[in-house]
Amino acid sequence: MDGIIALYIFMLAAFTGYEVISKVPVILHTPLMSGSNFVHGIVLVGAMVALGHAQTTTEMIIGFIAVVLGAGNAAGGYVVTERMLEMFSTSPNKGDK
Amino acid sequence: MSFIVQVSYFAAAVLFIYGLKRMSSPLHARQGIVWAGIGMVIATVATLLHPALHGWLNFLLIILGIAIGGYLAWITGKKVKMTDMPQMVALYNGMGGGAAAAIAGVELVRMEEMSTTVQLLAVIGASIGTIAFSGSLIAYAKLQGLMRSTIRFPKQQYVNATVFGVLVILGLIIAFSSTYSMNTLSVFFILALLFGIMMTIPIGGGDMPVVISLFNALTGLAVGFEGFVLENPAMMIAGTVVGSAGILLTQLMAKAMNRPISNVLFSNFGDAPSGEGQAVTGSMKPIEASDVAIMMAFAEKVVIIPGYGMAVAQAQHKVWELVKILKDRGVTVKFAIHPVAGRMPGHMNVLLAEAGVPYDIIYDLDEINEEFPTTDVVLVIGANDVVNPAARTDPSSPIYGMPILNADKAKNVIVIKRGKGTGFSGIENHLFFGDNTRMLYGDATAMANDLVAGVKEI
Numbered sequence: 001m002d003g004i005i006a007l008y009i010f011m012l013a014a015f016t017g018y019e020v021i022s023k024v025p026v027i028l029h030t031p032l033m034s035g036s037n038f039v040h041g042i043v044l045v046g047a048m049v050a051l052g053h054a055q056t057t058t059e060m061i062i063g064f065i066a067v068v069l070g071a072g073n074a075a076g077g078y079v080v081t082e083r084m085l086e087m088f089s090t091s092p093n094k095g096d097k
Numbered sequence: 098m099s100f101i102v103q104v105s106y107f108a109a110a111v112l113f114i115y116g117l118k119r120m121s122s123p124l125h126a127r128q129g130i131v132w133a134g135i136g137m138v139i140a141t142v143a144t145l146l147h148p149a150l151h152g153w154l155n156f157l158l159i160i161l162g163i164a165i166g167g168y169l170a171w172i173t174g175k176k177v178k179m180t181d182m183p184q185m186v187a188l189y190n191g192m193g194g195g196a197a198a199a200i201a202g203v204e205l206v207r208m209e210e211m212s213t214t215v216q217l218l219a220v221i222g223a224s225i226g227t228i229a230f231s232g233s234l235i236a237y238a239k240l241q242g243l244m245r246s247t248i249r250f251p252k253q254q255y256v257n258a259t260v261f262g263v264l265v266i267l268g269l270i271i272a273f274s275s276t277y278s279m280n281t282l283s284v285f286f287i288l289a290l291l292f293g294i295m296m297t298i299p300i301g302g303g304d305m306p307v308v309i310s311l312f313n314a315l316t317g318l319a320v321g322f323e324g325f326v327l328e329n330p331a332m333m334i335a336g337t338v339v340g341s342a343g344i345l346l347t348q349l350m351a352k353a354m355n356r357p358i359s360n361v362l363f364s365n366f367g368d369a370p371s372g373e374g375q376a377v378t379g380s381m382k383p384i385e386a387s388d389v390a391i392m393m394a395f396a397e398k399v400v401i402i403p404g405y406g407m408a409v410a411q412a413q414h415k416v417w418e419l420v421k422i423l424k425d426r427g428v429t430v431k432f433a434i435h436p437v438a439g440r441m442p443g444h445m446n447v448l449l450a451e452a453g454v455p456y457d458i459i460y461d462l463d464e465i466n467e468e469f470p471t472t473d474v475v476l477v478i479g480a481n482d483v484v485n486p487a488a489r490t491d492p493s494s495p496i497y498g499m500p501i502l503n504a505d506k507a508k509n510v511i512v513i514k515r516g517k518g519t520g521f522s523g524i525e526n527h528l529f530f531g532d533n534t535r536m537l538y539g540d541a542t543a544m545a546n547d548l549v550a551g552v553k554e555i
Contacts, residue, residue, distance in 0.1 A: 003214060006325055006333065013321070013334045016114055017341035024121040026353070026436060026461060027446035029346060034186050035120045035130055036342050037313050039113050041137060041189075042335040043196045043320045045106075045144040046327050048159050050203040052150030059203050060158065066199030067162030072170035073193035074141075078134050079174030080185050085120070085127045087450040 034081040041074030105143030106331035112136030113335045140331050179448060180408040184240035187309045190316050191233030197226035197319035204326055205282055215326055217272040222322030224268055224289045229315040231293030236309050248298040257295050264288045304361045307350050314343025353436030384535035386544055389511050390551025396473035398429045402502055405439050406479015410541035413452035419549050431458050433465040433502050435483035466503050475507040479541050485526045496524060510534040513544045
């Protein structure tokens with residue numbers, strides 16, 4: 001990939017991340033940290049590619065570890081975040097004001 | 098890269114950003130994670146069609162790896178108690194960092210012709226990912242109670258700096274030469290693992306949220322860099338977004354604790370002049386639940402300060418029941434939440450939301466602090482360091498300068514506590530010895546139960 005294009009992508013993505021978080025109420029800090037933890041679970045696709053084009057046994061072993069860890073990050077991150085956020089969606093109805 | 102893979106990655110990147118945006122408002126937060134989840138599934142399935150994938154064995158291993166890692170994480174994530182969420186975030190984050198490092202490992206072991214820039218980014222991503230991996234595991238172990246103590250030794254920072262320096266030099270050697278040996282590469286990864294451990298072991302439990310958030314940001318950056326190495330835009334965008342969002346989140350958390358990040362990382366918690374703080378005078382005065390019930394029932398305003406102890410005892414439902422019967426008697430009841438109550442910012446809010454407590458009676462530190470002098474009864478349930486007035490009055494205390502809830506200024510303070518021990522940071526709490534403070538010893542749920550019964554009897 002063209003280096004300068006990559007630089008543009010990095011720059012725009014960095015500002016996007018900053019903007020998305022900047023107006024978040026304190027109560028959502030933990031769920032949001034958990035949510036962003038899930039989003040970097042995208043490392044799984046990289047792990048799949050790394051294992052997919054591995055040739056030697058060493059590469060395959062390391063690649064396999066990468067896939068297992070990446071899948072764990074994605075699946076675990078999703079479940080934990082969803083469980084946290086579930087409480088937010090139901091509580092306004094449950095709580096009697 | 099085939100067209101369908103590219104389109105899928107684009108869709109995934111859009112869905113991630115949209116999902117994170119949704120997650121930042123309480124009303125739509127739930128949909129946010131679902132959108133991001135859809136993005137993840139699209140990207141994962143599309144990657145199976147990636148042209149770089151070859152060989153049936155590789156393919157089989159990919160499916161097997163996803164099945165194993167995904168299944169184990171899914172099951173543990175479903176089972177874990179709400180109170181243990183923070184360390185699970187640390188654990189899953191560590192896995193992500195490890196995955197990013199392992200990707201770099203595969204690319205670097207291959208020693209294929211890469212441009213210097215790419216090689217440098219692979220090395221940076223590898224070190225950051227590895228540090229996030231081992232550091233997160235230590236954070237997990239600490240919060241899970243597998244290792245309770247903070248480990249410190251003389252000249253620790255010099256040792257850490259040396260390890261880091263050697264790590265950087267090895268990294269540069271690997272990045273700028275095409276003839277590095279496998280041994281160099283191994284030592285490089287071992288040093289990165291070591292540094293992650295070394296930088297995390299001296300940090301006290303109270304600072305763990307900030308550290309986990311920092312490792313979260315680091316993993317994001319590592320993923321972004323490895324995305325560049327693999328020319329994978331979905332990883333680049335998602336990783337960088339998480340990296341910058343995570344750094345901002347870390348700053349917000351550190352600010353909430355009034356501790357600059359550099360302070361958290363480099364000045365050891367408890368390294369304050371005396372380390373112990375001033376000696377406490379007076380004694381802890383016990384009280385019975387029935388007396389507390391009477392006090393609260395006839396109070397005008399009650400403020401409840403929940404802490405990790407309430408979370409551990411799962412007392413939030415009982416406490417909410419108590420609040421409801423007090424409100425029925427016309428008592429004004431408010432919850433005061435310290436920014437770092439529990440183990441992470443917002444952790445306590447999540448637990449109260451679980452019990453059905455409405456948002457509008459939950460107050461932040463800034464909103465509630467001036468109300469304490471007009472409060473009749475403050476009920477501290479399992480909170481400790483966040484109400485310790487030593488943070489305000491005792492410059493020699495390790496927590497001096499941390500913003501606290503000024504519970505000591507209320508007319509009466511009731512502290513529900515299991516025993517006489519100190520808090521997570523191991524500091525004696527001056528509040529407990531105050532003239533207007535009474536201690537209600539016992540399990541938070543049992544005591545809340547007694548209080549409910551007591552108020553009903555009146």
